[in-house]
Amino acid sequence: MLHITDVSLAQKWAETLDIGTRNELYHLLLRVVDNAETQNAVNETIHIADARETAQIARCADGIRVIGLDTLISQDYAAVFSRLLSKSPNAELCPGNEFGCAAALAVEFVQSGGRRIAVSFMGLGGFAPTEEVLLALRVTIGYKPGLDLSVLAEISAAYERAGAGKAGERKPVIGRKIFNVESGIHVNGILKNAANYEPFSPETVGLRRRICLGKHSGRSAVVYKLKTLGKSADAESIGRLLQEVQAQSARLSRGITDTEFEGIVERIL
Amino acid sequence: MKEQRYIVDTTLRDGEQTAGVAFSLAEKVRTALLLDRAGIYQIESGAPMIGKIEKDTICKIIENRVNSKISTWNRIAESDIRHSLDCCPDIIHISAPVSYPHIYSKLKKNKEWLRNRLRECAGFALEMGYEVTIGYEDASRADMSFVISLTEMLGALGVSTVRIADTVGVLTPSRTTEMIREVHNAADVRIEFHAHNDLGCAAANSIAAARAGAAFIDTTLFGLGERAGNCDMRTFIKSAAQMYDIRPSLADAETLENELITLNR
Numbered sequence: 001m002l003h004i005t006d007v008s009l010a011q012k013w014a015e016t017l018d019i020g021t022r023n024e025l026y027h028l029l030l031r032v033v034d035n036a037e038t039q040n041a042v043n044e045t046i047h048i049a050d051a052r053e054t055a056q057i058a059r060c061a062d063g064i065r066v067i068g069l070d071t072l073i074s075q076d077y078a079a080v081f082s083r084l085l086s087k088s089p090n091a092e093l094c095p096g097n098e099f100g101c102a103a104a105l106a107v108e109f110v111q112s113g114g115r116r117i118a119v120s121f122m123g124l125g126g127f128a129p130t131e132e133v134l135l136a137l138r139v140t141i142g143y144k145p146g147l148d149l150s151v152l153a154e155i156s157a158a159y160e161r162a163g164a165g166k167a168g169e170r171k172p173v174i175g176r177k178i179f180n181v182e183s184g185i186h187v188n189g190i191l192k193n194a195a196n197y198e199p200f201s202p203e204t205v206g207l208r209r210r211i212c213l214g215k216h217s218g219r220s221a222v223v224y225k226l227k228t229l230g231k232s233a234d235a236e237s238i239g240r241l242l243q244e245v246q247a248q249s250a251r252l253s254r255g256i257t258d259t260e261f262e263g264i265v266e267r268i269l
Numbered sequence: 270m271k272e273q274r275y276i277v278d279t280t281l282r283d284g285e286q287t288a289g290v291a292f293s294l295a296e297k298v299r300t301a302l303l304l305d306r307a308g309i310y311q312i313e314s315g316a317p318m319i320g321k322i323e324k325d326t327i328c329k330i331i332e333n334r335v336n337s338k339i340s341t342w343n344r345i346a347e348s349d350i351r352h353s354l355d356c357c358p359d360i361i362h363i364s365a366p367v368s369y370p371h372i373y374s375k376l377k378k379n380k381e382w383l384r385n386r387l388r389e390c391a392g393f394a395l396e397m398g399y400e401v402t403i404g405y406e407d408a409s410r411a412d413m414s415f416v417i418s419l420t421e422m423l424g425a426l427g428v429s430t431v432r433i434a435d436t437v438g439v440l441t442p443s444r445t446t447e448m449i450r451e452v453h454n455a456a457d458v459r460i461e462f463h464a465h466n467d468l469g470c471a472a473a474n475s476i477a478a479a480r481a482g483a484a485f486i487d488t489t490l491f492g493l494g495e496r497a498g499n500c501d502m503r504t505f506i507k508s509a510a511q512m513y514d515i516r517p518s519l520a521d522a523e524t525l526e527n528e529l530i531t532l533n534r
Contacts, residue, residue, distance in 0.1 A: 104473030
């Protein structure tokens, strides 16, 4: 099992903020995988659990790295950040993810004027997931709009191959199934304009959208799927196909595969 | 004494909307029983307009309830609400897309149409004697002055609660805080917040919403939901229980998920 130390990633991330190309990002993150076990702690690291300690820290030299503050979301984080940054403008924040709020804290820190954050790919080691922070900064403040993030899917696969960790199917930004869509309202909205129900396009992060059929499907999805089979049908037949898709999905307690749909089409049309 | 906050569980509605997820009647009824026993304030049980099986399921859930309020999900259509009436829920929830992309490019209607339709639908459900909550779909990308004017109208009508939905999961905690405060100040209605986890910020945004005055927070078991999911119940409770009087406890939420895993194995 690969263990990635917080500090090594903090160091690496600080570098990523200043790079701009897909290749550099890719190699940088892979290097972290390769070298993780040999990374040594660097100096000037302070582990911190209580936001009140930041006042004390602020008196230290500039360029301090603050690690922890897992519970900061429940406090006045904006005030804590501004106090820290007013004394130490180059302070680096590496929020801990014990409460599942590290990505949001990293983003808030940047929006408060913080210049350096430390995060880890997939949140390994208990930190803010790199991929979430990158997308959140892209979507909310347009950070580095030219940076090609489609490499994230490849990095995720490389991490899995290296045994570093496996992203869940629904993991924000890199989960294999996050752009699968089934419900009638969503499919209909996406076919009109994908931005209706997607915060960023699947291609942005190297993934693909999949229109799925199941209990929550509507007519648009049936029409769409028929079209991919090179077929069309009248309104009445579409209604019957939809009924069968919904009933079969409810019976199986899962979605309907493309092959199963072809079977339904053959039986009904 | 700690302030109270309430969980609205939407595992059976938005959670089930996850592509590839479909619960059988028995699974939904069983899940609702466990949610009820854990002390969930409100269970969003599904959308009666989907069809007969969904309706039968919802009726069974309502029949079994002890502690929880059971709500049903409706589009802004009187026909949807009539299907809900057949189930006699505790709360009728009506979802209205409020962002311009949703109103103009998805519905292909306009603001006036939406306002009138919403007034008619909310008015209809209220006249039938129901508690009505209104969901602002895609509120995070909406024009706030429009959202506020809708809230004033709905508050005057007698709607108890408005739900701010971050439908595509693009909010951050500070933006969430601003939005909740603005809507809260607009009218005398209670605020509910509904997060999605596209940017990994669902739990943080939900905490921010609770701190800004949202009394109700939507969550799902296992963080199920469209795309990267909704706000995961356990993650939210873990932070929220330190600040608020809230049910279930973290231990009860964990037990609940474990029981479901065992039951559905």
